[in-house]
Amino acid sequence: MTLRILQHRAADGTRSVIAATADAAHFVTxxxxxxxxxxxxxxxxxxxxxxxxxxGLGTTVDIAAELAAGRLVxxxxxxxxAHLIMTGTGLTHLGSAEGRDKMHRDATxxxxxxxxxRMFLEGVEGGKPRAGETGQQPEWFYKGDGSGLxxxxxxxxxxxxxxxxxxxxxxxxxxxxxxxGTPFRLGLCLANEFSDHVTERHNYLWLAxxxxxxxxxxxxxxxxxxxxxxxxxxxxxxxxxxxWEKPFLSGEANMSHTLANLEAHHFKYALFRRPGDVxxxxxxxxxxxxxxxxxxxxxxVFEIEAAPFTLPLRNPLAKAAATTVAVxxx
Numbered sequence: 001m002t003l004r005i006l007q008h009r010a011a012d013g014t015r016s017v018i019a020a021t022a023d024a025a026h027f028v029t030x031x032x033x034x035x036x037x038x039x040x041x042x043x044x045x046x047x048x049x050x051x052x053x054x055x056g057l058g059t060t061v062d063i064a065a066e067l068a069a070g071r072l073v074x075x076x077x078x079x080x081x082a083h084l085i086m087t088g089t090g091l092t093h094l095g096s097a098e099g100r101d102k103m104h105r106d107a108t109x110x111x112x113x114x115x116x117x118r119m120f121l122e123g124v125e126g127g128k129p130r131a132g133e134t135g136q137q138p139e140w141f142y143k144g145d146g147s148g149l150x151x152x153x154x155x156x157x158x159x160x161x162x163x164x165x166x167x168x169x170x171x172x173x174x175x176x177x178x179x180x181g182t183p184f185r186l187g188l189c190l191a192n193e194f195s196d197h198v199t200e201r202h203n204y205l206w207l208a209x210x211x212x213x214x215x216x217x218x219x220x221x222x223x224x225x226x227x228x229x230x231x232x233x234x235x236x237x238x239x240x241x242x243x244w245e246k247p248f249l250s251g252e253a254n255m256s257h258t259l260a261n262l263e264a265h266h267f268k269y270a271l272f273r274r275p276g277d278v279x280x281x282x283x284x285x286x287x288x289x290x291x292x293x294x295x296x297x298x299x300x301v302f303e304i305e306a307a308p309f310t311l312p313l314r315n316p317l318a319k320a321a322a323t324t325v326a327v328x329x330x
Contacts, residue, residue, distance in 0.1 A: 002308050003049055004220040005187070006063060007034055007073050018061055019052050020220070020310075026057035034076050034221060035278065038176045038186055048186060048223050067219055067311055073151045075189055075221040076174045078278045084146030086215055087266060088172075088193055088282030089138040090207075091119050092127070092257045093250065115204060127257030135261035138284075141211045143193070149280065150216040152311075155318035156194045156302065157214060163198035165213075165296055165317050169234035169304040170285040171250045173259065174221060174278070181273040183263070188226055190218030190313045192302055193282040197290040217280065218304070218313035229253045232306020234287055236296065244294045248287035248306075259283065 006018040008027070015032040018025050031037045041051035066072050078084040113121075119139055126136030150156055158165035172191035175183050193215050200210035228251050235245035252258055266281055267273060289296070298319050305312040 003052075003223040004310070005034055005037070005048065005052075005075060005223055006219050006221070007075050007077070008061070008066060008071055009073050010071065018063060018066075019057065020063055025061050025063045027059055027061055028052055028055050029058045030055040034186065035078065035176060038184065042176070042178050042184060063219070063311060067152060070153055072219040072311075074149050074217045075219060076186070076217070076278055076280065077149065078146050081146030081149075083274075083276060084149065084278040084280065085272065086143035086145065086148060086280045086282070087272075088141050088143055088211070088284065089257070089262050089266075090141065090284050091116060091123060091139050092262065092284035093255050093286040094124075123256040127255075127261055128252075129258075129261060135257065135264070137265045138257055138262055140265070141208060143211050143213070143215055143280075143282065146278070148214045150214050150315060152216065152219045152313055152315070154216070154315060156192065156216055156315045157318040157320050158194075158196065159213075160320050160322035162196050162213070162319070163202075164196045164290065165319070166195055166197045166288060166290045166294075167234060167236070167296075167302040167304070168193040168195055168282075168285045169232065169248045169287055169306075171226075171230060171283045172215075172217060173263065173281045173283065174217075175267075175281065177273055177275050177277045177279070179275050181270075181275055183267045183273060183279070185263070187221045187223040189221055189280075190232070190304055190306060190309050191280075191282055192216045192304055192313060192315060193285070194302075194315075197288065215280070215282070216302075216313060216315045218309055219311050220309050222309060226259060227251050227308060230306050230308075232304060232309075234289070235303045236289055236294065237301040237303060238297075238299070243300065244289045244292065246287050246289070246292070248285060250283065250285070250306075254286075255283070 129135035196210040
């Protein structure tokens with residue numbers, strides 16, 4: 001039975017954890033965060049389902065109603081935002097190179113492969129290694145810390161200096177680092193890895209700039225063996241009408257890398273095995289409205305949905321006010 005875990009915050013600020021299956025959703029007793037639940041599981045040498053069993057279930061809850069009321073927060077967070085690290089990989093999905101290659105084609109001679117296409121093809125060749133082998137490393141980027149993690153329903157806000165605010169519908173792996181430095185995958189979430197594609201298109205070396213943006217996770221943490229095939233829909237709503245809509249695929253059957261290979265190349269760095277840290281790692285996408293010529297504007301709503309997740313991820317687009325930063329010398 002598919003288990004999904006959610007985090008709830010009541011109007012008075014009280015935090016709770018919800019465990020949901022196809023039959024019902026219940027509050028979990030004895031814990032107030034998914035991170036606390038994970039710590040129990042690690043300490044007891046069990047999994048999240050076992051930790052929930054040991055905690056026990058309380059009253060039932062209508063998760064769709066709680067989402068509509070704005071009481072479901074991101075399914076993972078950290079008390080200290082600096083200890084939640086958001087990173088990602090790109091060019092990981094079959095078909096993902098087409099849009100990226102279009103963006104980067106102008107930066108190189110037409111008769112040569114772009115760096116993005118070369119990286120994609122290397123992933124196709126070596127991204128799914130046999131047991132005991134080291135696979136091809138993927139593209140990797142730093143996205144930010146927990147201060148940039150946006151709750152379901154809350155605005156994704158692009159900086160005043162941004163050239164674009166565009167969606168990237170994908171899956172994200174959620175991890176907690178155990179006391180001995182072991183990374184534990186808690187599960188997968190739907191995600192909007194919000195980016196600035198105009199900046200990226202200008203020069204591929206500006207990819208790092210384009211990724212330093214907020215990101216949103218869907219309300220559900222999908223626990224257990226990751227699904228091999230995920231098929232969903234990404235859409236943009238403007239003034240209540242669908243401006244753009246397209247299916248997207250994810251899961252290893254639709255990827256040029258295994259999740260294990262992507263994880264190995266992230267957690268091989270000791271920096272990312274610091275006990276107590278939380279990692280949100282975005283696995284990439286092959287579907288972008290920007291590649292179809294869409295220009296977003298403030299007030300547009302990004303909507304991403306995909307089974308076996310039962311709740312959509314919706315976030316409106318906003319733009320921050322301009323700020324002036326002056327560096328002072330001491």
